[in-house]
Amino acid sequence: MTLVQLERRAARGAESASLEQGMNFAAVLAESRGEAHPLPAPPAWESPPADLAERAHRALYEVSDPEFPISLVDLGLIYDVAADESTGGVTVSLTFTATACPCTDFIKWDVRERLLAEPGIDTVEIEVVWDPPWSTARVTERGRGILERAGIALIT
Amino acid sequence: MRFTDEELMRKVQEGFIVESEADMTETYKKALITQLTVQGDTELMSAPAYFMAAKDAPSTNTMVSATAIIQDEMGHANIAYRLLEDLGVDRDELLYERPAKKFKNPYGFDQPLVNWAELVTANGLYDRAGITLLGDVHRHTSYGPLKRGLVKVGMEENFHLRHGEVWMRRLCEAGGEAREMVQHSVDWMFPMGVEWFGMPDEKKHHNAQLDFKLKGMTNDQLRQTWLKAVVPLCDELSIDVPAHVKPDTEEVELEFEFPVQYDPGAKRWLFDEPITWDEVWDRWRARGPMNEQFVDWMRVSRYSVEGLLEA
Numbered sequence: 001m002t003l004v005q006l007e008r009r010a011a012r013g014a015e016s017a018s019l020e021q022g023m024n025f026a027a028v029l030a031e032s033r034g035e036a037h038p039l040p041a042p043p044a045w046e047s048p049p050a051d052l053a054e055r056a057h058r059a060l061y062e063v064s065d066p067e068f069p070i071s072l073v074d075l076g077l078i079y080d081v082a083a084d085e086s087t088g089g090v091t092v093s094l095t096f097t098a099t100a101c102p103c104t105d106f107i108k109w110d111v112r113e114r115l116l117a118e119p120g121i122d123t124v125e126i127e128v129v130w131d132p133p134w135s136t137a138r139v140t141e142r143g144r145g146i147l148e149r150a151g152i153a154l155i156t
Numbered sequence: 157m158r159f160t161d162e163e164l165m166r167k168v169q170e171g172f173i174v175e176s177e178a179d180m181t182e183t184y185k186k187a188l189i190t191q192l193t194v195q196g197d198t199e200l201m202s203a204p205a206y207f208m209a210a211k212d213a214p215s216t217n218t219m220v221s222a223t224a225i226i227q228d229e230m231g232h233a234n235i236a237y238r239l240l241e242d243l244g245v246d247r248d249e250l251l252y253e254r255p256a257k258k259f260k261n262p263y264g265f266d267q268p269l270v271n272w273a274e275l276v277t278a279n280g281l282y283d284r285a286g287i288t289l290l291g292d293v294h295r296h297t298s299y300g301p302l303k304r305g306l307v308k309v310g311m312e313e314n315f316h317l318r319h320g321e322v323w324m325r326r327l328c329e330a331g332g333e334a335r336e337m338v339q340h341s342v343d344w345m346f347p348m349g350v351e352w353f354g355m356p357d358e359k360k361h362h363n364a365q366l367d368f369k370l371k372g373m374t375n376d377q378l379r380q381t382w383l384k385a386v387v388p389l390c391d392e393l394s395i396d397v398p399a400h401v402k403p404d405t406e407e408v409e410l411e412f413e414f415p416v417q418y419d420p421g422a423k424r425w426l427f428d429e430p431i432t433w434d435e436v437w438d439r440w441r442a443r444g445p446m447n448e449q450f451v452d453w454m455r456v457s458r459y460s461v462e463g464l465l466e467a
Binding site for chain 2: 066067068069100101102103104105106109150151
């Protein structure tokens with residue numbers, strides 16, 4: 001709903017198996033409570049993060065969009081992550097998929113909560129950016145795969 | 157008809173997916189129509205109930221979240237009614253001509269929601285009931301078009317549930333009157349949720365929905381799934397509920413004689429007044445206080461605007 005340009009793929013027959021896998025109903029039922037989204041694991045990093053900013057950016061792969069099982073990074077919402085190693089302050093520039101996004105508070109709470117759980121991060125500033133605006137072109141290649149497995153195709 | 161009831165029952169139990177009316181029997185079609193009507197009516201009538209309380213949203217941003225949820229619910233209703241149309245049901249008749257009393261939404265959505273705490277508690281408890289029921293349908297249904305239609309519903313319902321649980325937690329952490337409002341909401345909505353899942357299995361002997369795999373779990377199994385989510389949540393928030401998790405089995409046990417009578421005017425359950433399921437059905441059929449008004453809200457603008465267009 002927030003992603004007005006996203007539309008459910010008309011999946012039939014053989015595709016229902018992949019629908020089942022991507023479905024988060026099942027996960028909700030299985031775990032009686034807790035994580036509503038079975039967010040895919042973050043990418044397998046080949047090297048440790050170079051600095052605090054990179055570590056913070058990687059942590060955001062663990063923050064899910066409130067509606068779709070995709071990380072904020074893969075959805076293309078994160079524009080920049082800056083960090084001051086000496087103060088432990090992190091500034092995240094991010095956008096939303098629409099100005100009328102119903103989940104802005106939830107996304108900000110989740111970003112803040114995840115980053116503050118990271119050792120060495122003491123303060124989190126969130127800067128909301130509207131220019132350039134989000135579009136489906138900002139969804140990562142990995143993100144496209146994740147959405148497809150969840151039964152959602154991007155309209156470009 | 158390609159199959160007899162017995163043949164179709166056997167086939168769907170073996171994994172056959174029904175795609176069109178040609179694959180159905182009359183009994184299957186009738187059970188499916190009933191199920192989809194309950195589903196559509198429940199989604200639709202949640203909208204006026206949520207709308208009534210969304211007016212109490214504490215900020216523009218939270219109002220956007222609440223109205224987005226309402227819009228989602230209308231969309232979910234549309235999916236169910238759209239599927240009904242494919243089965244030859246007249247949507248216009250269903251929505252605009254059916255008497256309000258004939259809507260098949262649960263009794264809980266015939267009740268007024270009057271403040272933000274009631275809205276978010278409804279998201280936390282009732283949307284959890286919706287996810288429990290529809291999640292089971294999604295996993296097990298033998299009707300292909302419904303299985304596919306429920307993907308979008310599931311993702312959006314997750315947000316509604318999260319909205320409910322996060323806000324219940326925020327209000328409880330604030331303490332004082334905010335916490336009391338959540339407690340009061342849970343007091344009347346929790347038994348409503350227990351009743352949501354219908355008659356206990358021991359009283360229900362035959363079930364076409366299970367025989368034809370229109371759902372997978374029994375009423376009591378679904379009720380238990382819901383309880384196992386809601387009771388630990390309330391425990392964590394230190395909100396009292398008349399139920400507890402049994403430590404040895406992790407099953408939830410109710411602490412009242414179920415079912416009991418409800419006083420809708422006082423929004424109070426009469427725990428010392430156990431009733432029979434016939435009496436529950438009588439109360440449901442008599443409908444709750446907002447039934448007519450909620451159906452009216454859904455219809456009124458159509459008639460008034462149509463009148464303007466014709467003038």
